[in-house]
Amino acid sequence: MKFAYFPGCVARDRCRELDDATREVAKDLGIELVELNGAVCCGGDLPEPDPEATLAANARNLAMAQAKGLDLLTVCGTCQFHLSLAARALEDPATRERVNRILERSGHGRYEGGLRVRHLLEVLLQEVGERKLAAHVRRPLGEVAVGAFYGCRILRAPGTETFDTPTDPTSIERLVTILGGNPVRYNGRTACCGFDAPDTSRNLTSRLSASALMRAKDAGATTLATPCPLCHLVLDAHQRDASKVAGERIGMPVLHLSQLVGLAFGIDPDRLGVRRNTVSVARVVRKLEDAEVVKA
Structure with missing residues (x-):
């Protein structure tokens, strides 16, 4: 391939x-x-x-x-x-x-x-496929409760309708299940993260990201996964601003989709760059390291 x-x-x-x-x-x-x-x-x-x-x-x-x-x-x-x-x-x-x-x-x-x-999300599900993905899982996500944050653009791209439904997507949830995890559905998965808000509306970005993060947290998610690095920047790097809006420390690890897959595959977290994430991913990594390793 x-x-x-x-x-x-x-x-x-x-x-x-x-x-x-x-x-x-x-x-x-x-x-x-x-x-x-x-x-x-x-x-x-x-x-x-x-x-x-x-x-x-x-x-x-x-x-x-x-x-x-x-x-x-x-x-x-x-x-x-x-x-x-x-x-x-x-x-x-x-x-x-x-x-x-x-x-x-x-x-x-x-x-x-x-x-x-x-x-990559489409390729993993449609080209690689469930059987091959599952065969590469060495550290199943297990009890890690993963909320998907699609953002507002990937599902509105022409052609996306061939692998998911823009109004009620399931592709990341299906991927999390294949990786042995617990997908968490919540309202706001396809909302705008606020990245495109002008600099003069920084507070709007914080309100939008706080809403998404808190909805996921209240639904039981312990980490988020996103297929868009712009969403990741807002939800991870600027999570402190969102916490101020929420009135509490949110503390939600946010993983790139590739990082989530890599962790389930048992790839060394350092090679996946998790130390560059602003909100610590350590507790997610510890959960996976404590779990039983599956021979791929």
């Missing part, structure tokens, strides 16, 4: 642990990640992206993957959203030709359409 790998800007910088964990999980499963040297930002992390420039930039990313004859793999819900939007827009011949003229003038070839943009 081979994919053109698009980690995105955040996984290369502020959330390097996501890239580390993804590579470890891919290696464990025998998935080959082919680098896209020269790939550019999808536009999702820009304060005021120019629509035409963003479309051309993503056409360049898609063309690079297409030149390798591979589907594009993302690990970011926001990248998934923007790249999928671009791929759909570029299915229109007139739009594609207009954008290709921009690419050709800048020496970046052409995009011919038809490329699939796939998030």
Whole structure:
């Protein structure tokens, strides 16, 4: 199994642990990640992206993957959203030709359409499959109660409807079950984390994240897992601000999806970058280390 790998800007910088964990999980499963040297930002992390420039930039990313004859793999819900939007827009011949003229003038070839943009979550469930995933579980999640935080973008990306339902998703819960864990459902799993709120509305971000974290905690979750590093930044790195809004210390570990899978696979936590998480993941790691190891 081979994919053109698009980690995105955040996984290369502020959330390097996501890239580390993804590579470890891919290696464990025998998935080959082919680098896209020269790939550019999808536009999702820009304060005021120019629509035409963003479309051309993503056409360049898609063309690079297409030149390798591979589907594009993302690990970011926001990248998934923007790249999928671009791929759909570029299915229109007139739009594609207009954008290709921009690419050709800048020496970046052409995009011919038809490329699939796939998030790791989809690939794990649809391509790797339950049987192979379960066979790689060496430290079942057991009593770890995992709440999924999908965020507002991954399930609204064109094509996502082929593997989950945007209004009532179950994909992360299914994955947690395969990993031997206890999935916790709660209201607010598909809400906005607040990352896109302007700097002048920092309090809005804190209120949104506090709401999601407290709803998960009140439902019995002891850790969260998210498929989007932008959501992770808000829920993990800025959890102190959310705690101030909530009026109590929330103390909720937030794992990248790849970290969750890697821990269940028995991969060394340090190789998954858990020390970079702001809220300590130590109690989750201890629970797994205390559990009986399953021979994969």
